[in-house]
Amino acid sequence: MFSPLIDELMHALKVLPGVGPKSAQRMALQLLEHNREGALRLADSLQRAVEGVARCGRCRTLTEQPLCGVCASERRDNSLLCVVETPADVLAIEQAGSYQGKYFVLLGHLSPIDGVGPEDIGIDQLLALLEAEPVAEIILATNPTVEGEATAYYISERAKKAGINVTRIAHGVPLGGELEYIDGGTLAHAFSSRRSL
Amino acid sequence: MQRVELQPAFVVHARPYRDTSFLVDFFTPDYGRLCAVARGARRGKNSQRPLLNPFIPLLISFQGKDSLQLLLSLESTGHGLPLTGNRLFSGLYLNELLRRVLSEWDSCPHLFEYYTEALRALAGDQDVEVVLRRFERQLLQELGYAIDWHCEAHTGSPLMADAWYRLEPQEGFIESAPDERGRYYLGANLIAIAEDSYELAETKRAAKHISRTLLQPLLGDQPLKSRQLFL
Ligand SMILES: [Zn+2]
Numbered sequence: 001m002f003s004p005l006i007d008e009l010m011h012a013l014k015v016l017p018g019v020g021p022k023s024a025q026r027m028a029l030q031l032l033e034h035n036r037e038g039a040l041r042l043a044d045s046l047q048r049a050v051e052g053v054a055r056c057g058r059c060r061t062l063t064e065q066p067l068c069g070v071c072a073s074e075r076r077d078n079s080l081l082c083v084v085e086t087p088a089d090v091l092a093i094e095q096a097g098s099y100q101g102k103y104f105v106l107l108g109h110l111s112p113i114d115g116v117g118p119e120d121i122g123i124d125q126l127l128a129l130l131e132a133e134p135v136a137e138i139i140l141a142t143n144p145t146v147e148g149e150a151t152a153y154y155i156s157e158r159a160k161k162a163g164i165n166v167t168r169i170a171h172g173v174p175l176g177g178e179l180e181y182i183d184g185g186t187l188a189h190a191f192s193s194r195r196s197l
Numbered sequence: 198m199q200r201v202e203l204q205p206a207f208v209v210h211a212r213p214y215r216d217t218s219f220l221v222d223f224f225t226p227d228y229g230r231l232c233a234v235a236r237g238a239r240r241g242k243n244s245q246r247p248l249l250n251p252f253i254p255l256l257i258s259f260q261g262k263d264s265l266q267l268l269l270s271l272e273s274t275g276h277g278l279p280l281t282g283n284r285l286f287s288g289l290y291l292n293e294l295l296r297r298v299l300s301e302w303d304s305c306p307h308l309f310e311y312y313t314e315a316l317r318a319l320a321g322d323q324d325v326e327v328v329l330r331r332f333e334r335q336l337l338q339e340l341g342y343a344i345d346w347h348c349e350a351h352t353g354s355p356l357m358a359d360a361w362y363r364l365e366p367q368e369g370f371i372e373s374a375p376d377e378r379g380r381y382y383l384g385a386n387l388i389a390i391a392e393d394s395y396e397l398a399e400t401k402r403a404a405k406h407i408s409r410t411l412l413q414p415l416l417g418d419q420p421l422k423s424r425q426l427f428l
Contacts, residue, residue, distance in 0.1 A: 112293045
């Protein structure tokens with residue numbers, strides 16, 4: 001129905017999360033009809049980001065520098081290391097704004113059925129980092145899923161062997177949440193990780 | 198197009214599918230292993246999401262044709278079985294085993310019961326190794342790979358506590374004098390395994406080795422990944 005170049009653009013736009021054929025068509029026509037300047041900026045920016053952005057050499061998050069901003073910062077506390085599953089988790093914790101330590105990004109979690117074992121989530125790199133830096137406490141912030149728990153336990157055992165204090169972030173009743181609307185799994189988790197007051 | 202209502206189930210595995218869904222591997226008594234799409238379950242506050250984890254007893258309704266089903270509803274029938282540490286790894290091992298050796302749409306009500314019992318035992322305080330060995334034996338039996346744990350394969354006479362045996366996966370235990378090359382099992386250990394009594398460390402070692410030998414043809418060249426997790 002459309003000419004080959006437009007078809008190609010619509011097809012390409014479908015790589016974006018949440019974009020199906022209808023949205024892709026709307027986006028393509030919008031860019032071509034009303035915002036050619038923006039479209040050029042988008043093309044240029046995509047090109048440069050894909051070519052420039054790689055993994056931080058220390059924590060494995062996304063960055064175009066050899067070390068990401070957090071790893072390079074002198075103001076961050078070197079003795080705290082927060083282990084997360086994805087770069088998006090780093091962002092979420094950074095936006096909350098109260099954590100002053102550093103990170104390590106696993107880029108996944110242990111999932112035997114998917115063929116993901118310890119070597120696939122950078123455990124060797126993590127252990128090397130623990131040896132090279134004065135880390136006093138590891139904070140495990142993997143997701144409260146079965147795989148996230150398995151990953152947390154695996155890392156905690158390896159880190160304890162290296163003589164490092166290990167903690168797990170609490171998961172449970174959300175602030176402002178009402179008990180009766182919370183699912184059983186979350187509630188059970190909240191009970192098992194209760195603390196004394 | 199068939200519609201199945203309120204079938205007991207456990208999640209074996211769930212992985213992200215498209216933008217907002219999960220592709221979920223369920224284990225059920227009447228339909229065996231089956232794959233269903235949990236549509237929209239990855240959206241922010243989806244109520245299905247916390248239940249799409251292994252080790253939670255569920256009731257599921259689904260419909261579809263052939264291999265891919267659409268999950269219509271799910272509810273939990275009790276609390277998830279709280280597995281931690283090595284017990285959690287053991288649960289993941291059971292799931293990997295199911296995924297690897299169980300074909301889809303193969304009804305297996307007994308195995309479902311054995312699996313449920315194994316998870317309960319892992320959530321309790323039973324010896325992990327004993328739970329795993331028992332389940333492996335039940336699994337092999339349900340899949341038609343059982344061997345005779347009571348009689349010698351060639352002569353049919355009962356296993357003797359002080360005799361030595363080697364294992365032929367297709368046949369069973371054959372009495373033979375041990376030499377350096379093969380692996381031999383003392384009759385007393387085989388008798389103990391058959392009775393599910395694992396007091397001796399050497400009984401556990403023998404049971405583990407026998408399980409691996411018998412599972413090998415079903416697993417092929419690719420080793421089970423979850424075995425790497427045990428520290
Ligand atoms: Zn970094």
